[in-house]
Amino acid sequence: MNLLNQIVQGLLLGGYYALLACGLSFMFGVMRIINLAHGSLTVVAAYLLWVLAEPMGWHPLLALLAVVPAMALLGWLLHKLVLERSARLGALVPLLATFGLASVIDNVLFQHFGADTRSLATSIGTLAYDSWELPGGLYVGQLPTLVLVLAVLLLGGLHAMLAHTALGRQIRAASEDADTARLVGVRTGTVFAAASAITMVTVTLAGASLALRATFDPFSGPQQLIFAFEAVIIGGAGSLWGTLLGGVVLGVAQNLGAQVHPQGFLIAGHATFLVILLARLYASGALRRFFSSRRRAAP
Template sequence: MTNQILQGILLGGYYALIACGLSFMFSVMRIINLAHGSLAVAAAYLIFVLSDRAHLPLWLCLVAAVIAMAICGWLLQRLILDRSARAGQLLPILSTFGLSMVLDNALFEQFGADTRSLADAIGDLSWDSWELGGGLFVGKLPVLIFVTAVVLLSVLQIILSRTALGRAIRATAEDPDTAGLVGIDARRVNALAAAIALATVTIAGMFLAMRATFEPYSGSQQLLFAFEATIIGGVGSLWGTLIGGIILGVAQTIGASLHPLGFLIAGHAMFLAILLVRLFVPNLASLPARLVKRGATA
């Protein structure tokens, strides 16, 4: 059981990594980005192409992909989300759903149904591990992913709490009209927030390609995991996303140890249980997010 919990915690780092962009966009723009998983897969393909065909170092592939996806995030907000938001709250969700369909089919048209992976590009890192004693082993790649998730969430938290951009983002999220009265350009701030969210999606896409195989239609499953981690941890809470990812990961690994089909079933069951608690016992359900917020403030 100890091994399952440990592996679940490390798996939760990946879920937090892929969920933080989704949580960030919702907390700032109140938009549920249904293209989130497809964008992560698109980023994975971009890094794969740069690495496999252009033969660039992996770190340079990541830098180039982050810049390209951040620009895409800016354009996505300015050209699609901002305009669709003027027609009500439903249209941006439908727009991102349509975007996910376009991305999935465009990737299928370009790359076919064959699965891809970056495992060859990282060599021994894809399978190597450390022995902790007592029969416990931790993979080097899962540890790297977990540490990256913590660092990324810390950077986002610092940006939001200690920079002028972060204050502008929080003000726009709270009340864009009032923020405009004090000289904050809400459209520009939202575009910057979308660029930041897509940069985090790119990092998640790279680790998706490292830890597993992916294909053009892998985005829906990644979106589901990101959504469940976000809801479990509390919508709009960055550190809550990490807690949600860990809870989801531990539930899945324990479920997998009990039954071959238990991996997904246990994760979905945990999500539904916490969702019901949030609906019927809101004070108890928001306790983890309140504790995280109190700790961050302290």
């Protein structure tokens, strides 16, 4: 029963990781950009919510309604001022630009808020720790369950948007071949900026989940980036539903690892990531060798 309980808790933790990794996966799938400031921007959203909820006394849900459009605008500006310009200079420049942006964000947050940890768990009353009892003595936290449901709805909504809306078709066209898309009238700069704004909406939701379920400080961003990156790689880069699977696998691995050793929480997650990454690299290399040999053997 303890094993089953750890798997269930890992599943719920995986919902948060999927929500956290959603924006990273979406941006890579659309623009082929790995945003190294993703974790730091998540913490920015958490701090904005904290400022409105704690010093100003807003309810966290009301604060979220105010922060979402602000972060979406920030995403639009981020693309226009940083990502669009740096992407023209090659794949390495956006990595360097977003790495520098992350460093600036972390230090600005530290200068303004100090090193103290913050949380919004006290702002939502008993929801922060209430749970439902399931048959067999299993307890499922209400807040983690809501986060998992939100992750599924968000990933499903993004998938439906890409498949069934005009903006989604334009995003897919620009992602496949931006030059050809421009020839048929797609304003790729605007489309990519809109995709960045959508990404920042997902970042805001992840920041809200971080603030409500745990603690954060100005330097929490790099760790959140690592968790998001591992979930994306485990599930397959650019795959939205794969991101959900990757988050769940990572969460379950961490929870099971924590039962083996006190430090096993992080070690098991990193080990799972490395094993899957190496397996993907080996399989990719084997496939290339196979098809290369078939081409040489063809008459």
